[in-house]
Amino acid sequence: MSLKIYNTLSGQKEDFVPVKENNVNIYVCGPTVYDYSHIGHARSVVVFDTVVRYFRFIGYNVTYVRNFTDVDDKIIKRANESKMTSEEVSLKFIDEFTKDMTALNALKPDYEPKATEHINEIVELVQDLIEKGYAYEVEGDVYFRVEKFKDYGKLSGRSLEDMKAGARIEIDERKESPFDFALWKSAKPGEPYWETPFGKGRPGWHIECSAMSSKYLGQSFDIHGGGKDLIFPHHENEIAQSEAAHGTSFANYWMHNGFVRIDHEKMSKSLNNFLTIKDTLKSWHPEVVRFFLLSKHYRSPIDFTDDSLKEAETSLDRIYSLFERTGEIKSDSKNQEHSKFWNEFMEAMNDDFNTAKAIGTIFEGVREANRIIDSGENLEKAHSIADEIVKMGNCLGILLLSADDYFRGKPSKGGEKISPEEIEALIEERKTARKNKDFKRADEIRDNLAQMGVVLEDKPDKTIWKFA
RNA sequence: GGCGGCAUAGCCAAGUGGUAAGGCAGAGGCCUGCAAAGCCUUUAUUCCUCAGUUCGAAUCUGAGUGCCGCCUCCA
Structure with a gap:
């Protein structure tokens, strides 16, 4: 190849x-x-x-x-x-x-x-x-x-x-x-x-x-x-x-x-329509910015808008959400057979560094892994696809973090600040409320946290939180 | 004026001769106390327009339209 x-x-x-x-x-x-x-x-x-x-x-x-x-x-x-x-x-x-x-x-x-x-x-x-x-x-x-x-x-x-x-x-x-x-x-x-x-x-x-x-x-x-x-x-x-x-x-x-x-024009100093990296990183996670920049072929122009950054963030969240499901990611290779996603990824990169296409195959892998997890069978396979996705991401300089570090390292969009300890305490309180069928209180806690940009997801055995 | 690039669904975006990847948003379903996340189904008979080549074109050729860039410093 x-x-x-x-x-x-x-x-x-x-x-x-x-x-x-x-x-x-x-x-x-x-x-x-x-x-x-x-x-x-x-x-x-x-x-x-x-x-x-x-x-x-x-x-x-x-x-x-x-x-x-x-x-x-x-x-x-x-x-x-x-x-x-x-x-x-x-x-x-x-x-x-x-x-x-x-x-x-x-x-x-x-x-x-x-x-x-x-x-x-x-x-x-x-x-x-x-x-x-x-x-x-x-x-x-x-x-x-x-x-x-x-x-x-x-x-x-x-x-x-x-x-x-x-x-x-x-x-x-x-x-x-x-x-x-x-x-x-x-x-x-x-x-x-x-x-x-x-x-x-x-x-x-x-x-x-x-x-x-x-x-x-x-x-x-x-x-x-x-x-x-x-x-x-x-x-x-x-x-x-x-x-x-x-x-x-x-x-x-x-x-x-x-x-x-x-606005469809080249970003440049002389047109004074530029955004510094420094400022951009105040609103967006570095991996989101990187993902955005790699989501289109490198030779084409790319339009910088808040919506497209938001979209990049949602997309990256989706990948990291898979890692949340597969638990601690081990990226040490065990010399397994490579999946078809891997081969497609390499083909895309070999074709003049087609990162946009390469990212497409990452998502196909994400869907496949999620599907396997939902079916409850062959979790080992899901895990190995996730491991491969990490490696593909690393080639692109993304997916370098744990899901927790990623989700909790995102620049906060909620106004108020809240500490992880406080969040954990509220999750505990909500857990008790739910056990007592006090769904009103439970939903109130969830809504309040949502106001502060903290999203809760109830898993079978626990509740996880992340920044939106 | 010279030279070059781009135009694919509501949006973003791959695909450069063999019958439209992927993401976001939307609709329906499963799951859930309700959500969220995830999964399933669904969303372009069609790729700016018009001609042409071909068994076959989003993909090649010509003309047109629109947008962008370089020719001054610029990633």
Whole structure:
């Protein structure tokens, strides 16, 4: 069963063949750290986290790199506004980003390089490009000579001719072509800078990824990922820089995730229609957010609405409710035969990480397990399906908790706070009332708890509670 | 202006040539003191429209309509 990946470079699904057998080297563009991260950033991270988890799950040795762009116009602007240094701004938001991603169960990449810690590598790469005639200096700036790189446009499917026809790009007289882009920018007063052979300055945006990916993964590696908005110009430029300098093909597979939308529009800082991860997690359990993000194929846009989050929550509740029924979940494999659900799940994931379909098969498993439990026969089978569902969930970075921890860890939607001890006491009181057929009091207790967002479920032998 | 993507039930969403997964919501039933949870049954003769190719199309081709994105920073 081969793994297929949709490659932006070819515009089709291709069988995945690694550079080195059993190994995957993957580089994903991380954030520019000048503000809190929003759900759009979360999608990219969760999608590629799931890709990495899956590769590891099926036995690949993965080296996963995700950078931090920590020197940039926006960071400088932010620093000036808040009377902090650029470094303070970037460190603060790297910290916030890390907290958000940890909350979302995103694995830490093997390397998280920062641009500012790779200035030497960047300068060397720029010099190399100058020597090879692919770059030129103008008054302390260094530009990439786009016309000289014949494959320019191969990723985004555009040609320089097309671009000239349509674009109204601001003409910079100093550049040979309007599409030449900055590899190095000279420092203006008050901006952070490094001393280099081309003067005081800082790296352009694209060059860091070329320099850092080759340092950690080699000049040719397997997968390069990021949001669709990075295809042009960022990834196009990375290809140009890297392939011009190294003379080898850069990344073999390019994967791009679709946007998160609000009111049918791309969520973005500039449209000011974004929701931070931090705020979202105040209302929704992290696994719910993750489930939501994985409920649609990663290349399609996904609309963020309260209703769809609510739906994700209801769906996830359904899965965890099964675990409540099967009791303590043991996820140690006992080397059993895999169920048909398992095989369908793997097929879905092998087909360009079709998490939406994969989740569908999880639910088929949930129904089957519930059916078996209701029939009262072969509970062992129900248990083993539940165990498999846990493993499938773990591939997706969800179902990592016990049912109790999940249900009781959900952000409370009821206004009042009530302690587990108080809830237990009320359940005791209700139990007595029910025994005495005092259903009025029993229902009153249940209704009161419901008001506070606590749901009771009477089981044959006990009553369990959870947050709605 | 250039380039690209999407359109499947009330809603969300798989399916890319062989006769419509899954979830939510709705209806009926079982279970329950009543609920909740769960299970069963049920909910698209049909996949934006119109042509075409084919024994056969939601799936391929062409035209049209609508929505979105990239071309400036963006996950």
